[in-house]
Amino acid sequence: MNKTWPYPPIVAHRGGGKLAPENTLAAIDIGAQLGHRMIEFDAKLSQDGEIFLLHDDTLDRTSNGWGVAGQLPWDKLVQLDAGSWFGSAFTDERLPLLADVAARCRQHRLMANIEIKPTTGLDAETGRVLALASRVMWQGQVMPLLSSFSYQALEAAQQAAPELPRGLLLDEWDDNWQALTTTLDCVSIHLNHKLLDKARVALLKQAGLRILVYTVNNPDRARELLQWGVDAICTDRIDVIGPDFR
Ligand code: G3P
Ligand code: CA
Numbered sequence: 578m579n580k581t582w583p584y585p586p587i588v589a590h591r592g593g594g595k596l597a598p599e600n601t602l603a604a605i606d607i608g609a610q611l612g613h614r615m616i617e618f619d620a621k622l623s624q625d626g627e628i629f630l631l632h633d634d635t636l637d638r639t640s641n642g643w644g645v646a647g648q649l650p651w652d653k654l655v656q657l658d659a660g661s662w663f664g665s666a667f668t669d670e671r672l673p674l675l676a677d678v679a680a681r682c683r684q685h686r687l688m689a690n691i692e693i694k695p696t697t698g699l700d701a702e703t704g705r706v707l708a709l710a711s712r713v714m715w716q717g718q719v720m721p722l723l724s725s726f727s728y729q730a731l732e733a734a735q736q737a738a739p740e741l742p743r744g745l746l747l748d749e750w751d752d753n754w755q756a757l758t759t760t761l762d763c764v765s766i767h768l769n770h771k772l773l774d775k776a777r778v779a780l781l782k783q784a785g786l787r788i789l790v791y792t793v794n795n796p797d798r799a800r801e802l803l804q805w806g807v808d809a810i811c812t813d814r815i816d817v818i819g820p821d822f823r
Contacts (some may be wrong), residue, residue: 580742580764582787583719584688585614586803587822588811590792591632592616595813598663599639600630601670602681609685612820615678616682617791617811620675622703627651628675634696636690638662640672646694675707679714689715690789691812692746693725693734704730708811723790724767731761744789748770755784755822765789767811770802793818 592604593611600618608616619632624647636642640657642649651674660667671717675691682689692712695703704725711721724744725731731743733776744765745758750772758766765787773790781788793799799810799818812818 580785582764582808584690584809585820586809587613587615587815587818588690588789588809589613589616589815589822590811590813592618593815595759596816598660598667598670599671600632601659601667602673602677603660603667603670605678605681605685605687608610608815611815613687613815614820615688615690617692618678619692619694619706620703621647621694621696622656622699622706623651624648625650626706627654628707629654629672630675630678631672632694632810645696646672647699675710676714676731679711679718682715683718688719689721690744691723693722693723693727693730695725695727695730700727700729701733704733705737708734708741712738712741722765722789724765728757728761731763735761744787750777753782758784758786763790765808766793770798770807770810772800773807775805778802778807782806796822 589608591599593608594604596607597603618630631646640659642657642750650778659672660670722742723734724746726746742764744767746764746767748769767789770790770793787808790807793812794811794814
């Protein structure tokens with residue numbers, strides 16, 4: 578794999594998911610309006626194999642639907658209101674398809690970190706379909722950085738489109754991190770920032786990994802992490818931790 582790292586140090590979490598409904602085109606637009614150069618978002622499969630954005634397994638929290646999103650076909654999902662839960666100004670927001678997000682990234686010249694968030698049991702299928710689609714949808718742009726907490730999803734993405742950069746997500750420290758990232762040929766490791774101290778950053782960097790941390794909303798903590806050598810900060814506070822934050 579080509580281990581170049583074209584990505585900027587600040588990444589807008591879920592688009593700009595605290596200023597607009599997370600994982601919608603409106604959130605992506607706000608990130609771009611504030612000058613951000615990279616967004617993170619969560620993607621999964623509908624029952625009939627369409628790739629769309631949603632964080633949770635279920636529709637309940639961030640739409641007017643309910644139940645497991647991956648058990649519904651796209652023609653049902655597309656009818657849902659994915660904005661009113663956040664505020665009346667967003668009534669028209671829909672769950673976006675990955676293809677529409679790719680077009681919006683192209684329009685705004687935004688780089689992307691696509692978190693593969695498979696519906697339970699669909700890990701490998703989601704990783705495979707998403708990698709194949711991303712390769713085509715992002716043609717002519719900087720390739721998206723694929724990440725997942727699911728080893729199986731990343732393995733399937735690696736097999737389907739090995740040239741796409743991958744990052745392993747960990748929410749707890751795993752002493753096996755080196756073997757896992759090596760087997761998956763990861764360019765990066767994506768960690769809950771609370772797991773990191775200066776020594777761990779040095780250890781990971783020595784192994785040749787790029788480090789992305791989430792979700793850092795305190796500017797002092799963001800500055801500390803960048804000083805230790807962390808490569809990218811994923812933040813909700815895209816208004817405070819802006820694209821040129823140091
Ligand atoms: O990719 C970093 C971060 O988004 C992972 O946590 O729950 O916000 O998807 P979560
Ligand atoms: Ca995410």
